[in-house]
Amino acid sequence: MALNLGDVVPDFEADTTEGRISFHKWLGDSWGVLFSHPKNFTPVCTTELGAAAKLKPEFDKRNVKLLGLSVDALANHDKWVGDIKDATGATLNFPLIADHDKVVANLYGMIHPNASDTTTVRSVFVIGPDKKLKLSLTYPASTGRNFDEILRVIDSLQLTAKFSVATPADWKNGDEVIIVPSVSDEAAKEKFPAGWNAVKPYLRYVAQPTAGKPS
Ligand code: BEZ
Numbered sequence: 001m002a003l004n005l006g007d008v009v010p011d012f013e014a015d016t017t018e019g020r021i022s023f024h025k026w027l028g029d030s031w032g033v034l035f036s037h038p039k040n041f042t043p044v045c046t047t048e049l050g051a052a053a054k055l056k057p058e059f060d061k062r063n064v065k066l067l068g069l070s071v072d073a074l075a076n077h078d079k080w081v082g083d084i085k086d087a088t089g090a091t092l093n094f095p096l097i098a099d100h101d102k103v104v105a106n107l108y109g110m111i112h113p114n115a116s117d118t119t120t121v122r123s124v125f126v127i128g129p130d131k132k133l134k135l136s137l138t139y140p141a142s143t144g145r146n147f148d149e150i151l152r153v154i155d156s157l158q159l160t161a162k163f164s165v166a167t168p169a170d171w172k173n174g175d176e177v178i179i180v181p182s183v184s185d186e187a188a189k190e191k192f193p194a195g196w197n198a199v200k201p202y203l204r205y206v207a208q209p210t211a212g213k214p215s
Helices: 023-027 043-054 056-061 074-088 103-107 147-162 185-191
Strands: 013-016 019-022 031-037 064-070 096-098 122-127 133-139 177-179 197-200 203-206
Touching: 019 023, 023 064, 031 043, 031 147, 043 056, 043 064, 043 074, 043 147, 056 064, 056 147, 074 096, 122 147, 133 147
Parallel strands: 031 064, 064 096
Antiparallel strands: 013 019, 013 096, 031 122, 122 133, 177 203, 197 203
16 A cells, blocks of 8 residues: 555554564654665665664654664574674664564555565654654665654654745754744744845745744
């Protein structure tokens, strides 16, 4: 089943390197990133898990829980964790689902049979505190993901959730943002009293709103 943006994501129970979890309960009020790995003991996946572990403090700051998945048995995961530490210097500091029966992979459409019918592609699902899908990405097995980019899109999603703004191409945290089209100029005067720069009537740049001041 294809998951669309705005859908409530499927709930499941699964064994992980940090014990059995019930997904929605485990998420609680946090945001979540669920991401799949084609297979244990493969080179790209090893680098990705090390990179994600190193950035975990940044995900924590944003109230985001990381959850990896690989279609292997738990005993294999435990062995792989040692390799990840050797290869990248990072200790796995978030749970990794042991989806040996592919229940979660199938629930989330992580297996693309024309790519491989035995391993997952590199899926990323960003889930909001309302358990709805905010963003999904699909990479082939041969391309490692950029976890700084995942943090960047979470910054954008969280700004949009809190303020009536969108983010332009190549936006980075701290850059100017865009007032969403659904906010009239009249309403924008109240929300953004310091004003904005209208490059076009529909393209209104404004300084990035700061935390604690919802508009
Ligand atoms: C990897 O993780 O390195 C990988 C897995 C499957 C195909 C190609 C690369």
